[in-house]
Amino acid sequence: MENLSKNIVAISTPIGNGGISIIRMSGNTVLSIAERVFFANTKVCDFEPRKLYLGTFKYKDIEDKCMCVYFKAPFSYTGEDLIEFQCHGGMMLTQKIFESLCDVGCVPAGKGEFSKLAFLNGKISLDEAEGVIDIINAESESELKAGYTLMQGDLKTKVETMQDKLTELLAKIEVTLDYPEEDLEEETYKSILDSLNKTKQEIVDLLKTADFGRAIKDGTKILIYGRTNAGKSSLLNSLLSYNRAIVTDIQGTTRDTIEETFLYKGFKFILIDTAGIRKADNLVEEIGINRSKDMLKSADIVLFVIDGSKEITSDDLTIANSLRDKNCILCVNKSDLKQIANVDKLGINEVINVSCESGENIDNLKEKLYKFVTNKNINNNATIITNSRHINSLKDALKNINNAIQAIDNMIDLSLISIDIKNAWLSLGDITGNSDNEKIIDDIFSKFCVGK
Numbered sequence: 001m002e003n004l005s006k007n008i009v010a011i012s013t014p015i016g017n018g019g020i021s022i023i024r025m026s027g028n029t030v031l032s033i034a035e036r037v038f039f040a041n042t043k044v045c046d047f048e049p050r051k052l053y054l055g056t057f058k059y060k061d062i063e064d065k066c067m068c069v070y071f072k073a074p075f076s077y078t079g080e081d082l083i084e085f086q087c088h089g090g091m092m093l094t095q096k097i098f099e100s101l102c103d104v105g106c107v108p109a110g111k112g113e114f115s116k117l118a119f120l121n122g123k124i125s126l127d128e129a130e131g132v133i134d135i136i137n138a139e140s141e142s143e144l145k146a147g148y149t150l151m152q153g154d155l156k157t158k159v160e161t162m163q164d165k166l167t168e169l170l171a172k173i174e175v176t177l178d179y180p181e182e183d184l185e186e187e188t189y190k191s192i193l194d195s196l197n198k199t200k201q202e203i204v205d206l207l208k209t210a211d212f213g214r215a216i217k218d219g220t221k222i223l224i225y226g227r228t229n230a231g232k233s234s235l236l237n238s239l240l241s242y243n244r245a246i247v248t249d250i251q252g253t254t255r256d257t258i259e260e261t262f263l264y265k266g267f268k269f270i271l272i273d274t275a276g277i278r279k280a281d282n283l284v285e286e287i288g289i290n291r292s293k294d295m296l297k298s299a300d301i302v303l304f305v306i307d308g309s310k311e312i313t314s315d316d317l318t319i320a321n322s323l324r325d326k327n328c329i330l331c332v333n334k335s336d337l338k339q340i341a342n343v344d345k346l347g348i349n350e351v352i353n354v355s356c357e358s359g360e361n362i363d364n365l366k367e368k369l370y371k372f373v374t375n376k377n378i379n380n381n382a383t384i385i386t387n388s389r390h391i392n393s394l395k396d397a398l399k400n401i402n403n404a405i406q407a408i409d410n411m412i413d414l415s416l417i418s419i420d421i422k423n424a425w426l427s428l429g430d431i432t433g434n435s436d437n438e439k440i441i442d443d444i445f446s447k448f449c450v451g452k
């Protein structure tokens with residue numbers, strides 16, 4: 001565990017030139033440290049909490065007119081006394097102020113140390129802290145919203161309610177074991193089973209949101225696939241609305257995969273353009289083609305591109321057969337030209353005619369991709385699980401609850417059933433930090449940046 005009595009300091013704003021930089025200190029004696037370096041009309045020791053004071057930061061040869069604010073424990077982000085200086089931005093000045101504060105008694109904060117203190121001092125739960133990380137790292141609106149919901153404690157509330165129910169069950173078992181003469185056992189078995197089944201359903205419902213959560217957090221992987229010259233790179237460019245990939249009428253133009261992200265209606269999509277599938281005529285192309293085939297495994301959706309102005313080829317048929325177990329949209333490209341391809345031969349249900357030349361149906365294709373992600377029958381206000389750590393903990397909890405349910409079915413001794421219930425309680429506790437798993441805690445806070 002951390003040494004809670006030290007004073008830590010960090011530059012909380014990104015390093016670089018800017019209008020303002022924020023340097024933050026947290027610890028028991030930050031007020032007296034600030035007193036040595038900050039001078040305003042009011043003495044630092046008389047500062048009213050949460051009020052911004054204009055003054056001068058002065059230490060050795062450093063001087064800056066800046067602002068200072070004091071948050072009194074426990075009403076601060078970390079739960080300790082906390083002071084922030086808002087000085088003029090710029091790498092040199094910010095660094096000098098930071099070094100001055102180290103000189104007068106602070107130690108540099110580690111990654112995520114402020115948030116870790118907040119957790120250790122009971123200000124936030126682990127999952128709320130992870131919500132903060134998600135907000136900082138969010139690249140799309142949906143990711144931001146999910147991070148905000150997590151930070152607000154939606155998941156925490158759900159998990160704690162489930163833990164409370166399990167605690168009640170453990171208490172009930174205790175009573176039954178302590179007073180066997182009361183003949184409560186049969187009734188206890190039944191009520192435990194009812195309650196466990198309800199908690200199980202809640203966990204199953206949460207886990208059902210995980211796929212959607214992954215799409216929010218990691219983005220949806222879309223592989224643009226098909227034979228050479230079908231217009232795959234052109235489709236990538238059209239979806240991105242700029243010319244990212246080289247397009248020519250030479251077969252085998254794209255040799256390596258090209259990956260780009262685009263946002264649509266707040267969701268993140270990762271587009272991957274690939275080398276056209278055909279019998280390669282050199283080693284480099286062959287490596288590229290094998291890479292395209294490998295990418296198939298991890299794709300969420302495949303956009304199978306064909307040239308609608310040409311007959312279906314044997315390469316097209318082979319490709320169609322390799323996509324049978326995939327979420328596939330057949331993009332019949334070059335709709336601006338006379339269409340002769342008999343697309344029914346390919347046996348793919350989802351078909352859209354597009355033209356990268358005229359832009360026909362490109363927006364409709366985006367809409368199809370969006371619907372693929374959002375048509376998951378998930379309530380708009382549901383808590384969405386976006387974090388693989390939470391998924392694993394929920395799965396562990398589910399496994400333990402299933403064990404308990406099976407044990408009840410077999411009328412196994414109540415004291416043994418309580419072990420499974422206690423394990424389920426601990427697995428749920430790993431999500432919020434309401435268990436004592438120090439490794440998880442260290443892992444989470446190492447993902448933060450310094451100063452947060």
Ligand SMILES: Nc1nc2c(ncn2[C@@H]2O[C@H](COP(=O)(O)OP(=O)(O)OP(=O)(O)O)[C@@H](O)[C@H]2O)c(=O)[nH]1
Binds near residue numbers: 227229234235354355
């Ligand atoms: N008329 C017409 N031509 C298109 C359309 N889309 C692509 N093309 C042309 O088709 C040719 C091949 O396009 P690319 O996008 O390079 O095809 P590709 O599938 O990436 O080809 P490889 O990288 O070789 O596998 C180029 O000459 C494009 O200009 C379209 O919608 N209409």
Ligand SMILES: [Mg+2]
Binds near residue numbers: 232233246273274276
């Ligand atoms: Mg290409």
